[in-house]
Amino acid sequence: MSTISPEQFRAGAESADWAVVGDEAVATFKTGDFATGARFFAAVAIVAESANHHPDVEVRYSSVTVHLTTHSEGGLTDADAGVARRISDVAQALGIHAATPAR
Numbered sequence: 001m002s003t004i005s006p007e008q009f010r011a012g013a014e015s016a017d018w019a020v021v022g023d024e025a026v027a028t029f030k031t032g033d034f035a036t037g038a039r040f041f042a043a044v045a046i047v048a049e050s051a052n053h054h055p056d057v058e059v060r061y062s063s064v065t066v067h068l069t070t071h072s073e074g075g076l077t078d079a080d081a082g083v084a085r086r087i088s089d090v091a092q093a094l095g096i097h098a099a100t101p102a103r
């Protein structure tokens, strides 16, 4: 699997939640409290396991930040775009909004 451009990632992720920063895509979800963050992380983990593609996740009291990259390729791939789309879908289903990424 070869790496993709930021534009290709954004097209695949189909969501404005994500910013491309260097070799990774990052989104911060405003969960509001720790219990919601834990529930959201559990849903992210299910997505990651089913895709066999795992993000780095920071769970904080009122937000969860998700970092996606393909370690084996050293950059963004279609796997990252696909997992990003599914994570954004899960957030929407849980009523969780992303912070507007810095462009």
Ligand SMILES: C[C@H](O)[C@H](O)[C@H]1CNC2=NC(N)=NC(=O)C2=N1
Binding pocket: 052, 053, 054, 055, 068, 069, 070, 071, 072, 073
């Ligand atoms: C053996 C296993 O399939 C690989 O280690 C997978 C697991 N999850 C992964 N996740 C991410 N983000 N990058 C990878 O290269 C990767 N590789």
